[in-house]
Amino acid sequence: MFDICIIGAGVIGSAIARELAKYDLSLCLLEKDQDVSSGTSKANSGIVHGGYDAKYGTLKAKFCARGNQLYDQLEKELHFGFRRVGSFVIGFDDQDRKTIEALYENGLKNNARGLKIVDGDFVKKREPYLSDQIQVALYCESAGVISPYEFTIALAENAVDNGVELRLNTEVVGIHKQADHFVIKTHQKPIQSKVVINAAGLYSDKIAKMVGIEDFEIQPKRGEYVLFDKTQGHLVNSIIFQTPTEAGKGVLAVRTYHGNLMIGPSSTYIEEKNNVNTTAETINEVIHAARKSLPNFDLKEVITTFSGNRACSTKHDFIIEESKKIPGFINIAGIESPGLTAAPAIAQYVVEMVAASHLISLQQKSHFNPERRPYHHVSEMNPKELNELIQKHPEYGRIICRCETVSEGEIKDALSRSIPINTLDAVKRRTRAGMGRCQGGFCTPKILEIIYNELGIPVEKIEKKTAGSYIVVGRTKKAFH
Ligand SMILES: Cc1cc2nc3c(=O)[nH]c(=O)nc-3n(C[C@H](O)[C@H](O)[C@H](O)COP(=O)(O)OP(=O)(O)OC[C@H]3O[C@@H](n4cnc5c(N)ncnc54)[C@H](O)[C@@H]3O)c2cc1C
Numbered sequence: 001m002f003d004i005c006i007i008g009a010g011v012i013g014s015a016i017a018r019e020l021a022k023y024d025l026s027l028c029l030l031e032k033d034q035d036v037s038s039g040t041s042k043a044n045s046g047i048v049h050g051g052y053d054a055k056y057g058t059l060k061a062k063f064c065a066r067g068n069q070l071y072d073q074l075e076k077e078l079h080f081g082f083r084r085v086g087s088f089v090i091g092f093d094d095q096d097r098k099t100i101e102a103l104y105e106n107g108l109k110n111n112a113r114g115l116k117i118v119d120g121d122f123v124k125k126r127e128p129y130l131s132d133q134i135q136v137a138l139y140c141e142s143a144g145v146i147s148p149y150e151f152t153i154a155l156a157e158n159a160v161d162n163g164v165e166l167r168l169n170t171e172v173v174g175i176h177k178q179a180d181h182f183v184i185k186t187h188q189k190p191i192q193s194k195v196v197i198n199a200a201g202l203y204s205d206k207i208a209k210m211v212g213i214e215d216f217e218i219q220p221k222r223g224e225y226v227l228f229d230k231t232q233g234h235l236v237n238s239i240i241f242q243t244p245t246e247a248g249k250g251v252l253a254v255r256t257y258h259g260n261l262m263i264g265p266s267s268t269y270i271e272e273k274n275n276v277n278t279t280a281e282t283i284n285e286v287i288h289a290a291r292k293s294l295p296n297f298d299l300k301e302v303i304t305t306f307s308g309n310r311a312c313s314t315k316h317d318f319i320i321e322e323s324k325k326i327p328g329f330i331n332i333a334g335i336e337s338p339g340l341t342a343a344p345a346i347a348q349y350v351v352e353m354v355a356a357s358h359l360i361s362l363q364q365k366s367h368f369n370p371e372r373r374p375y376h377h378v379s380e381m382n383p384k385e386l387n388e389l390i391q392k393h394p395e396y397g398r399i400i401c402r403c404e405t406v407s408e409g410e411i412k413d414a415l416s417r418s419i420p421i422n423t424l425d426a427v428k429r430r431t432r433a434g435m436g437r438c439q440g441g442f443c444t445p446k447i448l449e450i451i452y453n454e455l456g457i458p459v460e461k462i463e464k465k466t467a468g469s470y471i472v473v474g475r476t477k478k479a480f481h
Contacts, residue, residue: 052107403436
């Protein structure tokens with residue numbers, strides 16, 4: 001019997017697992033997919049928001065500003081990559097100015113840090129490639145960028161290193177409440193737990209319905225993006241938002257943590273929760289809208305498009321509560337943007353909720369280790385450091401992904417850590433091998449070979465990300481004897 005079982009290993013479930021791992025509890029983290037961060041947490045803008053946007057008084061507002069403040073310490077402990085680059089909401093006319101002033105006031109109430117209203121010259125000095133038409137902007141010094149999947153992986157890995165039992169490929173298909181515990185049905189053996197935390201993202205309404213909670217639905221709203229090569233990264237230094245209008249929020253332009261230019265997202269309600277296609281029509285709209293802020297990006301430098309789905313709840317705010325009807329069942333649902341920013345603060349609050357509910361007693365662990373071992377990313381090392389590393393471990397001198405400069409050593413490290421992985425995308429999200437200009441065109445065969453050598457999985461059985469997504473399907477030439 002577990003004390004607490006968390007359903008869903010996105011950023012929310014993983015942050016909660018790590019925070020609870022600070023206490024003497026038996027904890028289980030269930031994930032239906034083959035890796036953590038396989039849902040919305042892998043495909044979003046990767047922005048740690050300042051906290052001025054969400055309406056004062058909402059849960060989004062409360063947890064966003066708090067979450068933002070926790071990132072510096074988390075980066076020190078988990079080494080996932082975080083930089084406070086600042087953000088601008090840019091305005092072109094008097095109407096935008098009014099909206100920007102209202103955002104500023106809202107931000108002060110929300111306790112957002114580092115806000116000021118600035119003129120077009122201030123913006124241009126920092127962002128010379130933006131439109132000449134900008135008259136005013138809301139600058140937020142505390143906003144930052146992260147790689148969202150690396151953050152989620154870091155949280156989950158540190159949780160596992162501190163005793164959390166992570167079960168991948170484990171889909172929850174039913175939950176039964178007994179007198180003093182829950183029985184969670186999966187396709188493997190049922191799991192028993194005193195407390196259940198529902199962090200299933202887009203599917204959190206489905207999980208809640210399993211115990212008879214039917215007062216919210218999750219509606220997926222898709223956001224499509226265009227990602228450019230790093231050659232375009234210099235066009236922006238910080239995060240550039242457009243002023244929200246009645247027609248929509250506009251699109252942002254950002255240099256991602258790893259230095260690519262990215263524009264997007266669009267905003268369209270869709271039917272299927274798992275539909276992450278992109279469409280030519282929407283991508284063209286994103287490009288058109290982004291030109292208003294940043295007129296001169298080069299479309300020849302686009303390397304890919306992608307999309308992620310927001311888990312919008314019919315309650316129009318985050319749902320963070322223990323069910324009154326079903327004590328011990330905690331919903332963390334409807335976590336749309338700024339869920340990434342808010343995740344660390346939500347996780348701390350969940351610990352307070354568990355403590356207050358008196359369902360289990362919380363004793364701090366004496367041996368919790370907040371530190372996660374950093375990767376040796378050869379692309380970020382100076383020649384002296386790199387030479388020393390290669391002397392000791394020659395595999396760091398063999399470059400597998402030429403676009404992103406990823407070595408064999410990094411891939412082997414990823415394959416040997418505490419979260420067991422065996423897919424191409426899992427390697428990609430930990431090392432960046434395959435993320436570059438050629439999108440895996442050159443390095444895929446080499447990565448397959450390393451996976452085979454390290455884990456013994458035949459190359460034809462290695463999947464890209466989901467069950468059956470094989471990469472190698474047969475031989476192109478028969479051997480003649
Ligand atoms: C387009 C877009 C842009 C965004 N930009 C930002 C941003 O810049 N900054 C920011 O702060 N926020 C942003 N967000 C919001 C942020 O991405 C989300 O709030 C956050 O990723 C939600 O995390 P989650 O853990 O709740 O969901 P998920 O990451 O979806 O995790 C839920 C997990 O539950 C698993 N699961 C589902 N059903 C089951 C089951 N039956 N059994 C077991 N496991 C199950 C899923 O496989 C999944 O891994 C953005 C979102 C989108 C879509």
